[in-house]
Amino acid sequence: MxxxxxxxxxxxxxxxxxxxxxxxxxxxxxxxxxxxxxxxxxxxxxxxxxxxxxxxxxxxxxxxxxxxxxxxxxxxxxxxxxxxxxxxxxxxxxxxxxxxxxxxxxxxxxxxxxxxxxxxxxxxxxxxxxxxxxxxxxxxxxxxxxxxxxxxxxxxxxxxxxxxxxxxxxxxxxxxLDDPYARPARGPTPPSRRSASWGTPTARATTPTTRTAGSLGWQRGEDRLRVDFHLFYRDGAYRVASFDVVSDGAQRLIPVPAPFNGWDSAFSSGADFGAFMLVDPATKTRCHPLKMYTEFVENWVPALDHGMTGRGYVYYPAPADNVSSVTLEAENLGQVGNILIT
Incomplete structure (x- = not known):
C-alpha cells in the first residue's frame, strides 16, 4: 500500500x-x-x-x-x-x-x-x-x-x-444487472452509498477467505471433481459464493460441457455455475446466479490435471441483513448447509 x-x-x-x-x-x-x-x-x-x-x-x-x-x-x-x-x-x-x-x-x-x-x-x-x-x-x-x-x-x-x-x-x-432470480420474494433494498453494510470509505480492499465450509463431489465417466465451498461474503447489494474446484480424476479434465452449468433451470440456463442455488433456511427463498443480459457474474472451470485447483466464484442477490448463513443446493449433487456469510 x-x-x-x-x-x-x-x-x-x-x-x-x-x-x-x-x-x-x-x-x-x-x-x-x-x-x-x-x-x-x-x-x-x-x-x-x-x-x-x-x-x-x-x-x-x-x-x-x-x-x-x-x-x-x-x-x-x-x-x-x-x-x-x-x-x-x-x-x-x-x-x-x-x-x-x-x-x-x-x-x-x-x-x-x-x-x-x-x-x-x-x-x-x-x-x-x-x-x-x-x-x-x-x-x-x-x-x-x-x-x-x-x-x-x-x-x-x-x-x-x-x-x-x-x-x-x-x-x-x-x-x-438483471435480478429476477430470487424466488419467491424480491431481494432486499440495495444499500445506499452511505450504508455501513457496504463499507465505510476506508483504504481497504478485500479478497475472500479460504476457510472451508463444506464440500461436494461430481463425477462424469472417469472425470471427478471436488468442490470446496468457502465462507460467503457480501459485496454491496450482492453476496459472493467462493469455492475451489479440485480435480480428483486420474486424467486431465476437459470441462466440455461445463460440469456445473445447470441447464435444467430456466432461471440460470447457460450459467457455468447455474447448478448452484442458494437457499435461505428460514424463508426457503431460492436465489440463482446474477445475470447480465445473456451472461452471468461468475467465472468458469478451467482444464485441470489431477490434483490441480481452479478458484471459482458466483454473485447472487444479497439476503436480508439479519441472514447470517445460507444453504447451497447443487443440482443432482446434494447440499452444503449453514454456510456463513461474513
Missing amino acids: RATRGAVLVLTVAVLVGCSKSTRPPATAAPFRVEVKAVERHSALTAMKMVITTTGDQPASGDFGYDGLRGQSVSFGRFRLLDPVAGKVYLTLREKDANGLAFGTRHPVTQGILPDEFRPGVRYPVEVYSPPLPADVGRVSLVPDLPMAPMTGLPVIPGASGPVAKERVSDKATAI
Missing part, C-alpha cells in the same frame, strides 16, 4: 490465479500474480492499472486474460468492473465495435500470431479501460472472467494523467 496525492490511497491487491496443486502454492501450472495499482477516473473512461507477473519457474502462455480465440488475442478483455450498489458491470471498451479488441494495453507479438510468453520475474504493467464511472461511485469490485477470485472495495481515484492508448470507444460496454 502506498499513499499518493495526500489522503488518497492506492491499494495493491494480489491474487494467485490459474490452476494450482491443491496441497501447495500454484507454482507448476503457470500461476499469475495480479496487482491492482489504481482504478482511475477520467472524463471519458475509467482506467484500471495493474501489474501482472507469472510466479512460476518457466515462461507462461501469453494469452492470460485473453479476449477472443485462445492463443491469438493480445488484449486484456476479461477484466470487468462491478458497481455493487447501482448494479452495473462495466465491460472493457472495444475498438470499432463490440467485437473489437479490448481498449488498453496490448501484449506484444514478436512473431507469428501468438502473443509472447510471460517471463518469470518480469513485472508487466497493464492498463484496462472501461466506460466512465458516475461521480458518486467511490468504490468498485473487480469481477474477472477468469479463474481467479474477485477483488472488492477498490477505491476510485482521480486520474493523474491521461490513458496511454488513444480513446476510441464502442457502445454497449455497460451491462445492467
Whole structure:
C-alpha cells in the first residue's frame, strides 16, 4: 500500500490465479500474480492499472486474460468492473465495435500470431479501460472472467494523467444487472452509498477467505471433481459464493460441457455455475446466479490435471441483513448447509 496525492490511497491487491496443486502454492501450472495499482477516473473512461507477473519457474502462455480465440488475442478483455450498489458491470471498451479488441494495453507479438510468453520475474504493467464511472461511485469490485477470485472495495481515484492508448470507444460496454432470480420474494433494498453494510470509505480492499465450509463431489465417466465451498461474503447489494474446484480424476479434465452449468433451470440456463442455488433456511427463498443480459457474474472451470485447483466464484442477490448463513443446493449433487456469510 502506498499513499499518493495526500489522503488518497492506492491499494495493491494480489491474487494467485490459474490452476494450482491443491496441497501447495500454484507454482507448476503457470500461476499469475495480479496487482491492482489504481482504478482511475477520467472524463471519458475509467482506467484500471495493474501489474501482472507469472510466479512460476518457466515462461507462461501469453494469452492470460485473453479476449477472443485462445492463443491469438493480445488484449486484456476479461477484466470487468462491478458497481455493487447501482448494479452495473462495466465491460472493457472495444475498438470499432463490440467485437473489437479490448481498449488498453496490448501484449506484444514478436512473431507469428501468438502473443509472447510471460517471463518469470518480469513485472508487466497493464492498463484496462472501461466506460466512465458516475461521480458518486467511490468504490468498485473487480469481477474477472477468469479463474481467479474477485477483488472488492477498490477505491476510485482521480486520474493523474491521461490513458496511454488513444480513446476510441464502442457502445454497449455497460451491462445492467438483471435480478429476477430470487424466488419467491424480491431481494432486499440495495444499500445506499452511505450504508455501513457496504463499507465505510476506508483504504481497504478485500479478497475472500479460504476457510472451508463444506464440500461436494461430481463425477462424469472417469472425470471427478471436488468442490470446496468457502465462507460467503457480501459485496454491496450482492453476496459472493467462493469455492475451489479440485480435480480428483486420474486424467486431465476437459470441462466440455461445463460440469456445473445447470441447464435444467430456466432461471440460470447457460450459467457455468447455474447448478448452484442458494437457499435461505428460514424463508426457503431460492436465489440463482446474477445475470447480465445473456451472461452471468461468475467465472468458469478451467482444464485441470489431477490434483490441480481452479478458484471459482458466483454473485447472487444479497439476503436480508439479519441472514447470517445460507444453504447451497447443487443440482443432482446434494447440499452444503449453514454456510456463513461474513
